[in-house]
Each structure stands twice: as C-alpha cells, then as structure tokens.
Amino acid sequence: MATDNGLYVISADGAPIFSFDHNWRTAAFIENHNDLLQLQCDSELYTFEAGRHPALIKQAAYISVNSRLQHSGAQWTGTPVGLFFDKVSAGHPSVGQTNYGTQVSQSEIYQLMPSGNELWAATGNGIELFSGDGKVLKPYPALDLLKDETIYALLPDEQQRIWFSGIRGIGCITTDRKRIIRFSSKNNLQSLEFNHNAACKGPGGRLYFGGINGVNAIAPSSYISEEEVPSVSIFSLFIADTAYTQGIVSSMPQIRLNRNAAHIRGSVFTADYPDAADQRFSFLLQGYQPEWSEPAPDAGFSYRNLPPGEYRLLVRYSDPCQNQGEPELLLTLVVEPAFWQTLWFALSVIVSIIIITVLVARKVQGIRYANRIKALEQEHAIEKERLRISKDMHDEVGASLTRISILSEIARSRQQEPDNTQKVIEQISEIAGNVVDELSEIIWAMNPKNDSLDNFAAYVRRYASTYLEASTVDVKFHFPDTVPNLPMSAELRRNLFLIIKEACIM
DSSP, X not given: OEETTEEEEEOTTSOEEEEEEOOOSOEEEEEEETTEEEEEETTEEEEEEOSSSOEEEEEEEOOOOSEEEEETTEEEEEETTEEEEESTTTTOOOTTOOOOOEEEEOSOEEEEEEETTEEEEEETTEEEEEOTTSOBOOOOHHHHTTTTOOEEEEEEOTTSOEEEEEXXXXXXXXXXXXXXXXXXXXXXXXXXOEEEEEEEEOGGGOEEEEXXXXXXXXXXXXXXXXXXXXXXXXXXXXXXXXXXXXOOOSSOOOEEEXXXXXXXXXXXXXXXXXXXXXXEEEEEEETTOSSOOOOBSOOEEEEOSOOSEXXXXXXXXXOTTOOBOOOEEEEEEEEOOOGGGSHHHHHHHHHHHHHHHHHHHHHHHHHHHHXXXXXHHHHHHHHHHHHHHHHHHXXXXXXXXXXXXXXXXXXXXXXTOHHHHHHHXXXXXXHHHHHHHHHHHHHHXXXXXXXXXXXXXXXXXXXXXXXXXXXXXXXXXXXXXXXXXXXXXXXXXXXXXHHHHHHHHX
C-alpha cells in the first residue's frame, strides 16, 4: 500500500511485513514483473523485491508513467500524454526508459487492464479499448455512456464484469457490456470522487477502491444483481388538451393531430421500482428534438404547436445509480399539414406554373409573330406606295416632258412667226410649272411629317387659294379655330387631296 508517508506491505491477516518511509506527493504502482514491484513516486522510480522478504532494490529518476503492463507480446505504457505500444521492448522493461514505442492514443491514461484479447484503458475521456496489435476497437454500448467522464481505475470480478471508479463514484459494466450499474452516496460510498491507481482485488474476489475520504470494499458476488431495468408505460395522455379516452395500451396506435391543435401531453410510470421519488425519465420526440432531455423525476412530457410531420415519442428510464434502460417507443404522431403544405399541392403549383409559362410563352410568341406580320405588311405597303409614287412621277413627268418636247419642235418650226412662237413658249412654261406643282404634291404626300389632320388642312387651304386665285370662283374655308392633331395615313391624305383637287378643277 502506497501512502503519502511511504510504502507498507501487509499480510493476508493484516500483520505488517515491510515498510519504507518516505514523504511522497504522488505514488503509483507501475507493474509487478518477475517478483519485482515498481513504484513511481513523483519523478522517481523505486524497484522493490516483492517476494517473501520485500526490500528496496533500486531507485532512479523516471519520466511520469501512470500504468504499464505486458499484454499480447507487447509492452503497453500509459502516460499523462497518451498510450504507447512497443513490441520490441516486450518482456524487457527498462528502468528510466524514455522511448515507449508507438503512440496509439492521445488521452491521458490512468490505468491499463487486460481482458481476454482486449486491453482496457481508464482515461480522462472514459474507457478506451485496444486490440493486441495496438488498434483502437469500437466501444461497447455501455462505454458510450462514459464519454467525457474521467475514469481512474478498472477491476474485473469473478463474473467477468468490469468495475471502475472515477470522479462520479463507482460503477459496474455488465457481462453483456450493454449496461452500467452505478453506485451513489446512498450506497455508503466514502464520496463520489476516487483516486487514480487506487484500486486492487483482495481475497475472496473482494474489490477495494480508494477515494479522497477513505476506502470502499465491495463483494460483487453478494452485492449486485443484473436485473433488467423496469419497463415504462403511459399513465395519462391528452391530445389537443383533451383526455385520450380510447384506452391506453402497451402498443399505442398512430395518433393523428390537426395542425391547428397540434398539442400532446401526458405522463409515464413504472410499476417495478418501489421508490418513485428515485426514478428518472428522459424523453425524445424524434423528428422534433435533436437530443434526449436530461433525466428528471418528472414523469410528464408536453409538446405544443408541433409543425406538420411524423414523430416518434421515446422514453428512457434511469435508476438512482444512473443506470439507463433501452429507449422505449411510447407512441407515434402524425400532424396533418395544411393543404398548401401537402405534396399534391406543391405538384399542382408546379404543374400550374409550367402550364402558365407555356401559355405565356405561346402568347408572347403569337404577339411577336403578329407584330412580324404587321411589320412585313407595313414594309409591303411602303414598298407598294413607293412603286405608286414612282409610277405617278414617271407618268406625270414623262407626259409633261413629251408635251414640252413636241411644243419645242413646233416653236422651232415657227421661228418665222413670232406671235405663234410666243404662244408655244407660254404653253411650255405652263407645262413646266405644272410639273413643278405635281412634284411638290408628290413630295408633300411622301413626307411623314404631314401625316396629321392639322398639316393636311393647312396644305389644302394653301393649295386651293393658290389654284383658284386667278379664277372668278369665290372660295370659302370652314375650319375650326384649332384643328386637332390627329394622325392620317399617307393613303388617306392622298385620296382626300385628289378629291379636293378634282373639285377645284371642275
């Protein structure tokens, strides 16, 4: 037994055999190999004869090691900076050794324990498992419950269960490695905090764990039972704040909730545990909650305003020793969605959008096609108008030039007759003036700036005044004070002007 006052060896009947006085701050047994006991104290390693006559053999400086043992033909060394695996040094431990081999874990190792072909390591992050060749093994289900918990010591019992101590008391891992049976202050523990490397197995299979206030001895064969954790049942159930009256059975049917009253609450119970105040329950609504609720004595659950979807309500039982049962399904829920939240509505909207898009695209395409036809018709009309204007100009100018040519020949032949020649020349001048007027009319008709009613009225007034000025015809114009600026097509202007022109001639 290593204490802060030294090392003591005691016989099976409690009589002192050997003592080594020393004022150590920390002390930890490293290994028992070939009747040699190695004790690490602060930064030194003490080697003792562990036979019938214990004695100090060697003392040397030493790098901190929390646990070391031989397993599967290799040397395993647990240190504050991790676990090391060394095949080369197997069977040949060296005092003061600094090279521990290959590092297989970075967790702080407090104790190593072989179990069959596995190596168990008590660490600052729970319990880690390793194969004989140094590979990390997948943890058992029970070990998942110890993640992030500091474990100081490991001991096996005669029933192949694994006992451990740490900063949350003592626990026992069942033989199937699925459950953890814990002990609390109600089980007469010296405290919930124990020391590392402070555990050993005594005669009769009794286990000893040292803590900050003393030592706890446990007789596993007579103390612990591996009875199953009690099952949990629904005690009361309210759906949409109305009591469920269809009977609560172990296998509840699927419950459907209206989205406007998506509320459910109730409570659970277990009939297999005598003290209800010591029971703990955790709830998880799959599809709604990301994690389990913390274990609490309150056996009630309540969920309000659930969004549309499918849910499974699970419960998990915990006893006073923090032993947790398997999750149990209480019931399944379906919250009906609104019609606009359903798949068929979404598909209908998508199909409607596609149809509307197609119709709009076709409409736009039709408008573009109609505009294109209209543009082509306008181009054709413009081309037709150009051909007409060119034909009119050709006819008018051609006829006038022909008359001028004929009159010119007549004038040439009548040079000896001044009076007749003068008349011919006046006719030629008149014809030329008419040609100019005709061209002016054509140019006016072609100018798009004149495609308005007010410009047309002004031109008609000017033309009639000029044309009838030398005649005896009395011309009167009846126009409003303000002629509206209404658009007129070139064809309409031309036709109206020809009518007015014909009236002036007649």
